[in-house]
Amino acid sequence: MTVRTRALAWCGGLCVLLVAVVLGSAGVGPVAIPPATVAKAVLGALVPSIGYAVERTVRIIVVDVRLPRILLAALVGFALATAGVVMQGFFRNPMADPSIIGISSGAAVGAVASIVFPFVLPFGLQLQGAAFVTSVLTGFGVYLLATRDGRTPTATLLLAGVAVQTFLGAVISFMMLKSGWSLQRVVFWLMGHLSGTTWREVSVVAAVLPPLFVVLLFYASDMNVLLLGEADAHSLGIEVERTKRILLAVSSVVTASAVAVSGVIGFVGLIVPHAMRLLVGPDHRILLPTSALAGASFLVATDTLARSGAAEVPVGIVTAAIGAPFFLYLLRTREVHRL
C-alpha cells in the first residue's frame, strides 16, 4: 500500500469519526436531542432549501448554542495536535508539546493582562487578540534568544523556552496577585475552556488554520528527513536552518491561534500525536493529518464531558485528567522514548 493510500484510508476513517463525534456531542446537554434530529438541523442550516421540519428551539440550541463551541473544540484540538506533531519531530523529543517554547505562557500573559488591566487595546483587539499577539511575540523572542550566527540548536531553543516560560510564569503570578475581583476569570482562562464561544471566534480560527496546515503538509517529507538528525538532513539536501525556521514559525502561529481562543489546554498536543504514532508509524505524511483529525475528535469528546456534568468544568482539567494517566500507561507499556 502506498503512503498516499494509507493516508487517505486513515483520514477517511477519522473524518467519519469526527462527524459522528460532532453530531453526538451536539445532542448532549440540558436538552437531549437525538443524532438524527441534530443532523437534520445542521443540514437544514447548511442548505435551507432542503426544508427539513425541525423545531425552531431545537435549531437554535444546535446551530447557535452548541455548534460554535463544538466546532471551536474541533479546530483547537486539530491545531494543538498538529503543533504537537511538528514540535515532537522538530525536537526529536517525545516530551515536546506546543507550549514547550513558551507559546502558551506568552498567550497567558496577554490574556491575563487584558483581564486584570482592562485598558483600551489598540486596533480593537480584545482578549483573544492580545493573547495571540503576546504568544507570537514570545515564540519569536525565544527563537531570537536561541539563535546565534544563523543557527538555532534545538537544545538551546528548548532551554531558552523553559527559561522564558518560568519568567512569564512569574509575571502571570504577579498579575494574579494584583487582580482583585477578576481573579476567578483569570483562573478560569488559565485552565483552558471553550464556554461562551460564538461563531465569530470559530470563523477567525477556521480562516487562519487551513492555510497554515497546508504549509506544514508540504513539509511533511522534510520533517521525516529531519528526524534522521540535522547533519544527515543537510547531506540529503534539506536547508536545515530555513526549514526549522518555517516549521517553528508556522506551528507557533497555529498554537497561538488555538491558545488565544481557548486558554491553556494541556496534553492534547502531547497525547494525540503519541497515540497516533503507535497506530500509523513515524511517517509525517500520514502522522500529521491523522493526528490533526484525531486531536479534533478528542477535544470535542472531552469538551462534551466537561460541559455535560452538573456544573461546567474547564476542559483543560478534563484533558489533563484523562491525558496524564493515559500517558503514564503508554510510558509503562511502550517504548515511548522512541519517535
Place this chain on the structure above:
Amino acid sequence: MSRGEREHAEPLIRATDLSVELGGNAILDGIDLAVDRGTFVGLIGPNGAGKTTLLKTVNGSLTPSRGRVEVDGENVHALSSKATSRLVATVPQNTSLTFDFDVRQTVRMGRTPHRSRLGGWRGGDESAVERALERTRTTEFADRTVSDLSGGERQRVLIARALAQETPLLLLDEPTASLDINHQVRTLELVRELVGEGKTAVAAIHDLNLAAHYCDELLLLSGGRVVATGPPESVLTEAHLEDAFGANAVVARHPVTGSVYVTALPDRSVSAGGESRGRVHVVGGGGTAARHLYLLSAAGYDVSVGALNEGDTDTETARSLGIEAVTVDPFSPVDDEAEASVAERVAAADCVVVADVEVGMGNLANLRAAAGAERLVLVEERPFAERNYAGEAGEEAYRTLRERGVVVSSKDVLAAVSNRLGGRGDGGDGTSRDAGEDGERRNGESTPASDGASVDSPFSR
C-alpha cells in the same frame, strides 16, 4: 585514476588552501586536495586531526574560513543544499538511528535531493531505491525497522541511502568504527566495488592497515594539515607516522596480502621509564620465537634473534618489529661467521631465551653459542627428544643448556626473563601494564596488543 581519466582529466574534488575555524580554533589549516574520479581515498590521522571536519566541509555542512572546495567543477559552498546533495552523498557515523522507520523508507529518503516538494514519487526514484537496496544486499530486510537491525546491517542501510542519492561522490565518516572485523571488511569491500563501478569515495578510516589495503590513495592529516598524500606505500612510512602520531611504528609488506602493513610499537621511553629493561637474545626458528619476540620487545627489552634463515617466519617477525636478526641464506646451515655473530650477541645479552625450536645439524651452532649465556631461559612445549634431529650432538648441547637454565612453558617466558634479570624490571607482567599506560595514546593506531582484530583483518579475507 581510472578509466574515467581520459574523459575527465579534471579531478572530481579539488580543494585549495582550505581552512576551517570552529569556535576560534583552526581545525583545518591550508589543505590542498585533489581527488581523481574513480578512486578510493582514505583519510587517516590521529584523533582530532581534522578528518571529520574535512568531510563536513566537502559536503557543505561547514563553511570554510578561507579557500574553496570544488566538486565536479562546482563550488560546493555556493550551491544550495539540494544541489550539493546531488553531487555528494554522505554516509554518517553509525550512531543515532533510533526511530521506527523501516529500511525501505530510510533508503527512500535518499531520493530527497531529486524530488520537488510538489512532485510525486517517480519510476526513476523507485528503481534507484531498489538498485541501492540490491547493491548493498539489504533487500532481504527492507521491511524491517531500522532500530531492530545490527550495527553492520544498519551501516549497509546508510550506504544504501547514500547510493539512492545517485551522486558521483561518496563520503564515509569512519565507516568501520564500531563494527566487528567481519563487517569492517565487508563494508570496505563494498565501497571498493562501488569505486570499481565508477563512484569516487573518500572515507575517514581509523585503521591504518585497512586503509592501506583498500584505498588507492591515502591522505595523512595531523593538526589540520596534510602530512603526506599519495599511494599507501608512500604515505605510510615510519617517518610520516612518527610525524603524525608521534608513534614508534614499523612498516612492512604484509606477507599474505602484499599491502603495506603498520605495526605500532610501544614507546620504549614510556614502557621502561626511559631505559631499556635489558638485552635479550632469542634462539628460535620456524615461527617458534615470534611470540616471544613480540612480547619481549613490547615489554621494553632490547631484543636480538638468530641465527635464522632468510625467509623464516621468525625473521619476518623480527623485521616487522624492528628487531635485529642474525641471518644466513635460505636453507643454509649456520656457518662459522654466523655462529661467531650469535656468540657475540649472547655475550652482550643479559638473558638468552631458547625457543621450543627443532634442532638439526644446520642450527646446532645456535645451541652451542647459547651456552655462553649469563642467564638462560629454555622454552619447552615438547620434550627435546621429539624435536631433536641432530642425534647425540644435539642432546649433549641441550643437556648443557638445561643444567644452566630454567625451563618454562611458552606463556611464562616474559615472567621468567623478568625474574632472571632480578631488580632490573618490576615484575613479570610488563606487557599488560604497558598496554594500560599506552592505551590512550595508541588509540589512533592499531597495535597488536590493543586492537588485535583489526591487525589480523587482511588474513581473514
